[in-house]
Amino acid sequence: EAQVTQNPRYLITVTGKKLTVTCSQNMNHEYMSWYRQDPGLGLRQIYYSMNVEVTDKGDVPEGYKVSRKEKRNFPLILESPSPNQTSLYFCASRDSTDGYEQYFGPGTRLTVT
Amino acid sequence: GNSVTQMEGPVTLSEEAFLTINCTYTATGYPSLFWYVQYPGEGLQLLLKATKADDKGSNKGFEATYRKETTSFHLEKGSVQVSDSAVYFCALSERGAQKLVFGQGTRLTINP
Numbered sequence: 678e679a680q681v682t683q684n685p686r687y688l689i690t691v692t693g694k695k696l697t698v699t700c701s702q703n704m705n706h707e708y709m710s711w712y713r714q715d716p717g718l719g720l721r722q723i724y725y726s727m728n729v730e731v732t733d734k735g736d737v738p739e740g741y742k743v744s745r746k747e748k749r750n751f752p753l754i755l756e757s758p759s760p761n762q763t764s765l766y767f768c769a770s771r772d773s774t775d776g777y778e779q780y781f782g783p784g785t786r787l788t789v790t
Numbered sequence: 791g792n793s794v795t796q797m798e799g800p801v802t803l804s805e806e807a808f809l810t811i812n813c814t815y816t817a818t819g820y821p822s823l824f825w826y827v828q829y830p831g832e833g834l835q836l837l838l839k840a841t842k843a844d845d846k847g848s849n850k851g852f853e854a855t856y857r858k859e860t861t862s863f864h865l866e867k868g869s870v871q872v873s874d875s876a877v878y879f880c881a882l883s884e885r886g887a888q889k890l891v892f893g894q895g896t897r898l899t900i901n902p
Contacts, residue, residue: 681833710889719794719879719892720834727888735889767833769890778824779890781833 679704681782683768689788690758698753698785700768706780707773709751710735711743714765714784723766726751727773758789792817796880796893803870804901811865811896813854813880821882823847823856823863824890828877837865837878872900 681702690696702709710725712735722735726745740762742754751770755762765786769779797812815821822841826834838847843858852867863880880893 708888712892717894719894720890721892722889725888733888769834778836778839781826781835783831783833 679780681768681770681780683766683782683785685785686783687786689790691790692759693757696755696758696787698755698766698768698787700751700753700782701749702751702768702770702780703749704770704772704780705748706770707748709745709768709770710779711741711751711753712767712769713737714767720767723753755787758787760789763787763789792821792882792884792887792891794880794882794891794893796878796896799895800897800899802899802901805872806869807900809865809867809870809874809898811878811880811898813863813865813893815861815863815880815882817861817882817884819884820858821884823854824881824883825852825854825863825865826879826881826892828879828895830876834879870898870900872902874898875900 684699707728711723712720714720721737724743726732768782771779793816824839825837827837828834838849840847840856846855854865877895877897879895881890
């Protein structure tokens with residue numbers, strides 16, 4: 678089954694404790710992206726990657742890092758989480774030649790206390 | 791910059807009612823337009839899309855027409871069901887851009 682998976686689905690952590698949210702897709706997509714969803718703001722892009730070892734900032738990259746060492750994986754790293762990073766996070770992927778439809782993972786709900 | 795504005799929610803309707811969720815956009819070029827749906831506890835799923843002016847996207851009884859003259863992409867359904875309860879997002883993507891620009895989402899609740 679074609680899908681984007683994220684782990685963990687739920688995470689409660691404390692300020693300053695480094696964490697990683699994993700994202701994996703099995704569709705051989707070149708493009709992957711991270712979004713955060715906040716009430717009243719819709720989804721905003723954090724980072725994206727056009728291919729292995731190619732990443733770039735989205736609209737709200739502050740406080741986040743990403744890496745793309747393999748085509749299927751695109752982890753999101755919060756090196757020193759803060760309460761304003763409490764949010765619902767979505768990973769997405771798409772084929773670079775398949776228009777602009779993106780396929781989304783199930784989401785990771787992060788709470789930073 | 792590009793932006794998407796959706797009607798304020800939440801929206802509550804009775805089963806079999808007619809649904810309209812308004813969406814207007816601002817874009818510098820000729821974007822593709824999308825409606826995504828988010829069911830409780832799940833990720834976003836593409837509901838329908840339109841890639842050029844006057845295109846009509848449709849799926850599961852939902853429709854939306856790309857109106858360039860009014861920069862709109864309103865979502866409609868003739869007879870909603872309880873199972874349509876979800877959050878609906880309007881979004882656009884410009885050619886060559888590397889992201890979707892989302893509206894704020896509209897929560898729809900359908901009562902039996």
